[in-house]
């Protein structure tokens with residue numbers, strides 16, 4: 256295992272940004288390729304997996320395991336081969352000079368010949384009155400973290416995808432009743448989760464409905480939600496003790512605006528080889544994948560990005576490269592010209608999930 260306090264080279268071979276499944280996998284592969292990689296965890300250690308109660312669909316674990324357990328296993332495996340983990344958050348990357356520069360919230364500055372960007376995604380907020388005010392006081396985005404505090408309570412889950420249903424099922428371990436409020440009249444969740452939810456006595460569905468505000472006493476906690484029927488327009492109030500929000504995700508792309516090509520939803524544009532538009536910068540996981548969004552797919556993309564990084568560094572070395580040139584001028588690298596080139600910004604992060 257690499258020592259976090261051991262001196263680092265003046266220029267890193269590769270740095271990985273993000274500690275979700277894509278990041279750990281990139282760490283594992285680049286470590287085994289003897290690239291002495293450095294991974295910066297970001298503020299959300301372990302990424303989305305660490306807020307997942309149970310992972311049943313990651314191959315190799317037939318008994319299922321909790322998200323945090325999986326994170327620790329991935330970390331341990333990567334560190335065993337030499338990955339160095341740094342608990343910090345990246346505040347800036349400089350991509351128009353080589354080696355690239357990575358600056359962190361703690362004031363550190365690194366130089367690196369290549370980067371693997373695995374900054375994933377974060378929960379989308381409902382953006383309704385009361386959401387910000389009651390975050391941590393009845394509004395949550397993480398059943399694994401907060402479910403325990405709602406023992407014997409009445410809960411509402413907002414959303415209709417896999418996460419909403421999966422976490423709703425988990426919350427029935429604590430709550431007396433869980434109402435899943437969904438804007439449509441059928442779930443997007445996979446069949447196995449739908450069947451389980453329909454068979455669970457504690458779960459009720461509130462169809463064709465959106466939450467318009469989250470209510471509670473000033474200085475107190477949540478005591479209800481205002482809702483509106485999307486078909487009839489009828490408005491009503493539902494009493495509840497807590498609201499768990501699972502209405503999608505936004506890519507964590509703050510570092511990349513104006514530097515790397517993003518699509519209209521704010522995901523990094525990569526080619527099949529996980530290359531961004533800047534040679535030497537690769538991306539994996541949900542920061543560049545808006546279709547599959549699974550642990551297994553993020554792991555696969557992390558693996559691809561690491562293998563491409565290794566190839567890129569080998570090519571650099573064979574060119575006798577000594578640094579200091581614009582990465583777009585690397586002779587052996589056929590640049591990937593991504594289109595369309597947009598720099599869509601995801602909405603400002605107004606709330607910090609509990």
Ligand SMILES: Cc1cc2nc3c(=O)[nH]c(=O)nc-3n(C[C@H](O)[C@H](O)[C@H](O)COP(=O)(O)OP(=O)(O)OC[C@H]3O[C@@H](n4cnc5c(N)ncnc54)[C@H](O)[C@@H]3O)c2cc1C
Nearest residue numbers: 273274275277297299302303345374375376540541548550
């Ligand atoms: C509630 C829930 C349940 C889920 N259940 C399942 C399931 O059962 N099975 C399944 O396959 N998938 C599941 N998923 C999806 C799965 O968790 C994601 O697809 C996967 O975690 C994406 O991995 P990732 O590596 O791309 O990024 P993420 O897991 O999103 O991690 C992103 C990482 O980037 C870091 N980061 C962000 N910005 C910076 C920065 N500026 N500097 C440094 N680091 C930064 C963060 O700290 C974080 O560590 C679930 C997701 C949720 C939310």
